[in-house]
Amino acid sequence: MKLHFLGTGSGMPSKQRNVSGLALSLPKQTWLIDCGEATQHQILHTPLKPRKVSAVWVTHLHGDHVFGLPGFLSTRSALDGTEPLTLYGPKGIKKWLDVTLKMTGSYLGYTLTIIEYEDGDEFLQDGHRVIVKKLEHRFPSYGFRIEAPIRPGTLLVDKVRALGIPNGPIYGQIKQVETFEFEGKTYNAKEYVTEPVRGAVVAVLGDTVPCTNAELLARDADVLVHEATFMDAESKLARQYGHSTTIEAAALAEAARVGQLIVTHISARYQGRESEFAAEVETAFPNSQVAVDFYEFTVGD
Incomplete structure (x- = not known):
C-alpha cells in the first residue's frame, strides 16, 4: 500500500495546504478517503489516475471532506473511466450526491454504487477488509481500519x-x-512453508476527539492517520470544535501500539510554526510524521 496525502489542512484551503483528501494505492486499484474541494486539482500533480479509483470512502459530510466529490466523479467519467466505482459514506451522502448530480446535469459513464454504512459495519473491497466505527465529533464522523489480505508463507x-x-x-x-x-x-x-504473513493494517480517522473506538481502529496498526488540528496549548479550543491535539494523537498512537503515526488536518494558524508543531508531536511519539500536501508513505514491503 502507498498513502498519498492530497490535502492536509483543516476547515478551508490555504496556500500551503488544501482541505482533506487522501489516496491509498493498492496493487491494482486506488481508493480515495475523503474528497475535499479541489482534490481533483491536487491529483493532477501526482501519478494517480482518476479512472483507476475503484472506491471512495467518506469519513463525514462536513464540506471540507466532500465538496470535491461531485467534480471528481464527473471528471472520472470525462476521462473515460468506465469501471464501476463504489462510494461508502454516512447516512445522507446518497441524497446529497443524487440531488447535486441531478441539478447540475452531471452524467456518469460508469456504474456508481453508493453504500451508506453504519457504526460497526465491515466490508470487503478489492480483497481488503475495512472496519467502520463511529468517532466523537460535533457532527457524525467515522474512522476506518483497512486490513490487507493475509499473504501465504514462503516455500522452504x-x-x-x-x-x-x-x-x-x-x-x-x-x-x-x-x-x-x-x-x-x-x-x-x-x-x-513458513507461517502466513499478516497483511498491512492502516487506520484512518475522520475528525474526532479521543475516544474508545479510535483506539480500537488503531490497535496494532502499521500506520495510523490521525487528525491533529491543534497544538496542546489550544486543547480547550480543540475540544470546543470536536478536534484532537498533537499530544492526544501521539497518546493514542502509544496506547494502540501503532508502528507509525502520521498527523494531518492541520490548522492554518500554524503556518510559519511548522517546526514547532512537528517537534511537539515527535517528542510525544518518536515514530511520527506531520503530513504535508503530496507527501507519500509506503506501508509494508
Whole structure:
C-alpha cells in the first residue's frame, strides 16, 4: 500500500495546504478517503489516475471532506473511466450526491454504487477488509481500519530439495495445498512453508476527539492517520470544535501500539510554526510524521 496525502489542512484551503483528501494505492486499484474541494486539482500533480479509483470512502459530510466529490466523479467519467466505482459514506451522502448530480446535469459513464454504512459495519473491497466505527465529533464522523489480505508463507526451498524434488510446478503447488505427493509418499505441505504473513493494517480517522473506538481502529496498526488540528496549548479550543491535539494523537498512537503515526488536518494558524508543531508531536511519539500536501508513505514491503 502507498498513502498519498492530497490535502492536509483543516476547515478551508490555504496556500500551503488544501482541505482533506487522501489516496491509498493498492496493487491494482486506488481508493480515495475523503474528497475535499479541489482534490481533483491536487491529483493532477501526482501519478494517480482518476479512472483507476475503484472506491471512495467518506469519513463525514462536513464540506471540507466532500465538496470535491461531485467534480471528481464527473471528471472520472470525462476521462473515460468506465469501471464501476463504489462510494461508502454516512447516512445522507446518497441524497446529497443524487440531488447535486441531478441539478447540475452531471452524467456518469460508469456504474456508481453508493453504500451508506453504519457504526460497526465491515466490508470487503478489492480483497481488503475495512472496519467502520463511529468517532466523537460535533457532527457524525467515522474512522476506518483497512486490513490487507493475509499473504501465504514462503516455500522452504532447501527443505523441499532435501526430499529430492527437482525444480518445477510442484514448488508453486505446495504453497496452495494441504498435502502433496512425491515418489509414492504423502507430505504435509504446512511443514514446508513458513507461517502466513499478516497483511498491512492502516487506520484512518475522520475528525474526532479521543475516544474508545479510535483506539480500537488503531490497535496494532502499521500506520495510523490521525487528525491533529491543534497544538496542546489550544486543547480547550480543540475540544470546543470536536478536534484532537498533537499530544492526544501521539497518546493514542502509544496506547494502540501503532508502528507509525502520521498527523494531518492541520490548522492554518500554524503556518510559519511548522517546526514547532512537528517537534511537539515527535517528542510525544518518536515514530511520527506531520503530513504535508503530496507527501507519500509506503506501508509494508
